[in-house]
Amino acid sequence: MAISSRVKKVTTHTLQEMKSSGEKITMLTSYDYSLARLVDAAGIDVILVGDSASNVMAGNETTVPITLDHMIYHAQCVVNGVDRALVVVDMPFGTYQGDSKTALDSAIRIMKESGGHAVKLEGGSEIVESVKRIQQAGIPVMGHLGLTPQSIYKFGTYSVRAKGQDEAAKLLEDAKILEEAGCFSIVFEKIPAELAKKVSESLTIPTIGIGAGADCDGQVLVLHDMLGITKDFSPRFLRRYADLGETIDGAVKQYIEDVRSKEFPNDDEAY
Secondary structure, three states: OOOOOOOOOOOHHHHHHHHHHOOOEEEEEOOOHHHHHHHHHHOOOEEEEOOOHHHHOOOOOOOOOOOHHHHHHHHHHHHHOOOOOEEEEEOOOOOOOOOHHHHHHHHHHHHHHHOOOEEEOOEOHHHHHHHHHHHHOOOOEEEEEEOOHHHHHHHOOOOOOOOOHHHHHHHHHHHHHHHHHOOOEEEEEOOOHHHHHHHHHHOOOOEEEEOOOOOOOEEEEOHHHHOOOOOOOOOOOOOOOOOHHHHHHHHHHHHHHHHHOOOOOOHHHOO
């Protein structure tokens, strides 16, 4: 979608200014043109083309199966619907963990083929060389610490991370490493609120929380979860702002009834 001259585009610099001024950053996921257009028009700051598409769009149990081609496709759709928001694209499992050259090649494909504005990687010191190489090529990188869903088979559970002293210390160290490597922001997922507050205050770059308390510099939710489209996922941190699942169910049932009773289409709806 062409950028209107009247629309002030959100950039990584905008997010830094928001942290400095104490203005909270808003972020939601999107995976397609129609919903991205609505979310952008509503005024969201950041749209994450999340690898959660593996779950909510494809029905997979985890985020692991989604491919680079899939992510590029979803990102293309989202970018076409956005005028204002910063579009961040998740790099899927297997596209950056092996070596920094593969990571750079993957990031370049995302940027060139989707038109996205930044990429997001999960992990800390283990993937810092990939972060550095991507960032040094001029591609903005968002980090992701705490619960990292691509590593679910390692963790074995989606429970809160960094509750112990050692893991909390590593998270703080990893956050500093990512900041020094050039990340413009970091997502904290399912970590204690007190820890998220401490780390957020220690960093100069913005932090985005999901299940990490109110003291991060911004918040993110999965769009389909907060709209009530998905029903089988109800973590403590999720607030449902609508119940579109019920609305859609009612609309479809009414359509079926109207067609079978020959009430639809009526004379005004025919040519």
